[in-house]
Amino acid sequence: MIPLLEVDDLTKHFGGLPAVHGVTFGIDDGEIVAVVGPNGAGKSTLLKLIAGLERPTRGSIRLRDEPVGGLPAHQVRRKGITMVMQTPRTFPSLTVLENAMLGAMFGPAHGVIDEREARRRAAESLAFVGLEALADLPVETLNLHQQRFLDLAKALAGRPQLLLLDEVMAGLNETEIRASVEIVRRVRDKLGTTVLWVEHVMSAVIELAERVIVLDFGSVLTEGAPDVVMRDSRVIEAYLGEAQIA
Amino acid sequence: MVVRVVRSLRSGTPVARSGLAALLPVAGTAVVLAVLPPIWFGRSTYTTGLAIITLVFASYAVGFNVIFGSTSQLFLCVGALAGIGGYATALFSDSASLPVFVGVLLGTLIAAIVGGVLSWIAVRRSLGVIFTGILTLVFSLAFQNLLLGQRQLTGGSTGHELKAAATTLADDRVGGYYLFAALVVIFLIVFRLIQTSHVGWAFRALRDDETAAELTGIDVSRYRVYAAVVGSAMIGLTGGLYAYSDGFINPTTFAFNQIDVLVLVMVVFGGLGSLLGPLLGAGVFEAVDQLLSSSGQIREFLYGLMIVALFLGFRRGLVPALGRLARRPVVPASPLQPRTDDGPAVPSAT
Amino acid sequence: MKAVLLDGIVLGLGFGLLGVGLTLVYGLGGVLNLAYGELAVLGAMVVSLVKDAGAPLALAAVAGVAAAMAAAVLLDLTVMRPVYRQSGEHRVLLGLLVTLGVAFLIEGLLNWRDPLGALTVDIGGGPIGIFGVPMPMSSIWASAITLGAGAILVVFLGATTFGRAIRSVMQDEVGARLVGISPSFTRTVIFALSGALAGLVAVTSAMSSPLTVTQGFDLTSFALIVTVVGGLGSVTGAFLAGLLLGIVDTLSAYYVGQYITSVVLLGAAGLTILIRPRGLLGR
Ligand SMILES: Nc1ncnc2c1ncn2[C@@H]1O[C@H](COP(=O)(O)OP(=O)(O)OP(=O)(O)O)[C@@H](O)[C@H]1O
Ligand SMILES: [Mg+2]
Numbered sequence: 001m002i003p004l005l006e007v008d009d010l011t012k013h014f015g016g017l018p019a020v021h022g023v024t025f026g027i028d029d030g031e032i033v034a035v036v037g038p039n040g041a042g043k044s045t046l047l048k049l050i051a052g053l054e055r056p057t058r059g060s061i062r063l064r065d066e067p068v069g070g071l072p073a074h075q076v077r078r079k080g081i082t083m084v085m086q087t088p089r090t091f092p093s094l095t096v097l098e099n100a101m102l103g104a105m106f107g108p109a110h111g112v113i114d115e116r117e118a119r120r121r122a123a124e125s126l127a128f129v130g131l132e133a134l135a136d137l138p139v140e141t142l143n144l145h146q147q148r149f150l151d152l153a154k155a156l157a158g159r160p161q162l163l164l165l166d167e168v169m170a171g172l173n174e175t176e177i178r179a180s181v182e183i184v185r186r187v188r189d190k191l192g193t194t195v196l197w198v199e200h201v202m203s204a205v206i207e208l209a210e211r212v213i214v215l216d217f218g219s220v221l222t223e224g225a226p227d228v229v230m231r232d233s234r235v236i237e238a239y240l241g242e243a244q245i246a
Numbered sequence: 247m248v249v250r251v252v253r254s255l256r257s258g259t260p261v262a263r264s265g266l267a268a269l270l271p272v273a274g275t276a277v278v279l280a281v282l283p284p285i286w287f288g289r290s291t292y293t294t295g296l297a298i299i300t301l302v303f304a305s306y307a308v309g310f311n312v313i314f315g316s317t318s319q320l321f322l323c324v325g326a327l328a329g330i331g332g333y334a335t336a337l338f339s340d341s342a343s344l345p346v347f348v349g350v351l352l353g354t355l356i357a358a359i360v361g362g363v364l365s366w367i368a369v370r371r372s373l374g375v376i377f378t379g380i381l382t383l384v385f386s387l388a389f390q391n392l393l394l395g396q397r398q399l400t401g402g403s404t405g406h407e408l409k410a411a412a413t414t415l416a417d418d419r420v421g422g423y424y425l426f427a428a429l430v431v432i433f434l435i436v437f438r439l440i441q442t443s444h445v446g447w448a449f450r451a452l453r454d455d456e457t458a459a460e461l462t463g464i465d466v467s468r469y470r471v472y473a474a475v476v477g478s479a480m481i482g483l484t485g486g487l488y489a490y491s492d493g494f495i496n497p498t499t500f501a502f503n504q505i506d507v508l509v510l511v512m513v514v515f516g517g518l519g520s521l522l523g524p525l526l527g528a529g530v531f532e533a534v535d536q537l538l539s540s541s542g543q544i545r546e547f548l549y550g551l552m553i554v555a556l557f558l559g560f561r562r563g564l565v566p567a568l569g570r571l572a573r574r575p576v577v578p579a580s581p582l583q584p585r586t587d588d589g590p591a592v593p594s595a596t
Numbered sequence: 597m598k599a600v601l602l603d604g605i606v607l608g609l610g611f612g613l614l615g616v617g618l619t620l621v622y623g624l625g626g627v628l629n630l631a632y633g634e635l636a637v638l639g640a641m642v643v644s645l646v647k648d649a650g651a652p653l654a655l656a657a658v659a660g661v662a663a664a665m666a667a668a669v670l671l672d673l674t675v676m677r678p679v680y681r682q683s684g685e686h687r688v689l690l691g692l693l694v695t696l697g698v699a700f701l702i703e704g705l706l707n708w709r710d711p712l713g714a715l716t717v718d719i720g721g722g723p724i725g726i727f728g729v730p731m732p733m734s735s736i737w738a739s740a741i742t743l744g745a746g747a748i749l750v751v752f753l754g755a756t757t758f759g760r761a762i763r764s765v766m767q768d769e770v771g772a773r774l775v776g777i778s779p780s781f782t783r784t785v786i787f788a789l790s791g792a793l794a795g796l797v798a799v800t801s802a803m804s805s806p807l808t809v810t811q812g813f814d815l816t817s818f819a820l821i822v823t824v825v826g827g828l829g830s831v832t833g834a835f836l837a838g839l840l841l842g843i844v845d846t847l848s849a850y851y852v853g854q855y856i857t858s859v860v861l862l863g864a865a866g867l868t869i870l871i872r873p874r875g876l877l878g879r
Contacts, residue, residue, distance in 0.1 A: 051461065053457065053460070053461070053462075072460065072465075073457075073461055074459075074460045074461075074462075074463050074464055074465045074466070075465075077460075077461060077462065078463050082461065083461055085461070087457055089457060089458035089461060090455075091450070091451055091454040091455060091458060091459075092454055092455075093450065093453075094450065094451075094452050094454070101447070102447060102451050102459075102462050102464075103462050103463075105444060105447060106444075106448065106462050106463035106464045107453075107462060108463075109461040112444045114444075115444070115447075133292065154462065155461075158462070158463060187452035219458075246286035307717060318685075320689070320692075328639030341785070367870060371869070371870060371873060373869065373873065374685070374688075375685050375688055375689060375860060376626065376628065376688050376692075377869055377873060379692065380628075380820065380824055380865070380868050380869065381866060381870075383817075383820070384821070384824075384862045384865045384866045384869075385862075385866065387817055387862050388858070388859045388862040388863065388866070391855045391856075391858040391859050391861060391862070392855070394855050395855025395856055398677070465726070503813065507700075510693070510696075511693075514693060543707065543708040543711070544704065544708045545704070546700055546703060546707055546708070547700075547701055547704030547705045547707075547708055548704070549700050549701075549704060550697050550698060550699070550700030550701030550702070550703070550704050551697075551701055552676055552697075553693070553694075553696065553697030553701075554694055554697035554701065555700060556697075557690060557693045557694050557697060558678055558694065560677065
């Protein structure tokens, strides 16, 4: 079977300095894969490369064997990959529902969805993340946690195959983290969406991820099941190194 | 009622209503424009002339609003695009002896292509607001110098008398008025239809946040070029019809400080991106201009004073300001949830 | 040919200084001062006024430069404050619109007081041979003043503590505030400098041909072209671009004609934006 996503020798240099270097991995349909690593390891850059927000210096990205590396973000989106960024990127002049509608309208592969259908799908995905009660409010009235969920609803409304999440649990409290973990789990279980997920909150990673990829200095340090990876001495060292600097 | 209308004019407001209802404000405008001459200024050629100028500027302003108001591309070449329409009309109909309407159409087409190319360049090179502004300003000034330099073709600074001009329109000012009133109404309809279509949604998204729009699947570059083509066509068409109805054009007719500055002031003052803002802006501007005209030499000074005061005071435009006033009692001041990062968790997350 | 080239260099020096004044303000938070040319014209009219009142030329020139400088400072202390309170594209746009309004204001004021006003600075003395080319005294004076001002500017920005502070604010507003440099005071100084340069250019350019009340917009566009080619925000780039464009201008005007020359200069700016948006030496 062809993996959903294949990343091969993916490399990105910023002015000569490698942010991502020779990264190779694959993801199967329906997996939840976490990417962890110290600050500046290149996690966000990796996701941006896959989402089309950055152009790779070298290497290939394939979605179901179709090359998507180097395509502009909107085309990558229509191929079925969507991303929720570290800081929520919502449309501030619109309401919550209208934000989600935009995702529903322009996300799908086969052209723009009409307004009525988009409204329906948007309402559906707002309900999925539990924001339906806030549908008619302007986004600026939402708190960070809610804005992240809205961003997620916006992404889901376009019915992606692969969802990229960048540290969506940073800065949340215990209850909110648990709520987020539940939602990500349901995204995979109920919607069948594959999730590639960058996270610093280790408890959430251990609870949710089926496989963990560890990045350090732009390269893959190791990968495997969460409990195995977390006991790996190289991983502990990478994190300890960071802790000592901090 | 007034409150409702004003609210619907708010810039950036997604137009949820579909079909004919969305065109109500335009229909209202059309009625007002239609009855103005008989009930007000129809018998004064002078005032009718002023009304025509106002409508011509309103037409430019709607075109500029499509480009700048909807997609944030600072096109400082409205005069040049209008000049392309005007000179194309003059040259194709006089020198190449084509029917006038063909000249106008060709002018519109060329303006649309030029605007599209400028936008395409700006998009490809990812020029921001300021560089797009400089690029188009440079284009304006170069175009102006070409008009002045190519004397054999354009008549240089002496100008060009259109043989094919509509003498009837020049004499019968009310006829000219209705021509441009119809033009404005058509432009407003087009603007509204764009606003209510998926293109309008794309515009609102990319104006808010380009990256977020791209991540949503919106081809930001394509919609930018689209807006530039449509807006430039409007401006070129207006320029062509102006040349046709007035019968005389020279480089100053389309100069940067004759057109662009005023259009920019009108649109920003009226409210960027709003439906009727450009028309209101043009109207208020011309009215103020009339008041100032009696002040003689000091007029330009007062004019500058007005611009500075307006921009510092009404930064977000007249229509949105009215909209906010009208909106205040409608939307509760305090949202359901306080905007703090550790606010209550989202209801029913599981 | 050699004569044309020398003329070009003289003109280019003037262009360069004009560009520097605009680029300094732009470098400081991305505002394009569209009233820049009007500041020069304002300075010129003051020179002409003081001169006509019977004052010696040097005194009149100093008064003109001071007037342009004062106007620029006034601009910064009043209408530019709300502009700098904005950030990002809002600031850029509001800055553009407000300075446009100020340009009208100044032009209107001057037009109202003296619609036919013009400044001619007459430098006596016969031509002097340079590289075998007889150069008029006025050109030599203009170049000497420009070079002197340029040198002072370079030393000020490069070698004094305050000059370095200015450059640090140009690079990083927030960072500068953290190390104790007040951006608003620095801005006022920059505006003063920019105004003084505008006034100076007015005086030197009036040495070769009369500067009229209506030339403000032309000066602004020349300054804009020079800055764009040199790289917005780059002082040395503006000088270099000015020199280059001055030579191109003179050559083209000599061989092709004036309107086409303007198109050539504008084309240079357009091409720069397309090929190398950062300009010759832009960051
Ligand atoms: N646009 C850019 N230009 C230059 N360097 C960049 C750019 N984006 C990222 N980098 C550099 O690339 C490296 C990786 O950055 P990235 O944001 O991917 O790290 P990260 O793993 O997401 O870190 P964090 O945990 O802090 O979010 C960093 O050294 C960063 O400084
Ligand atoms: Mg990151």
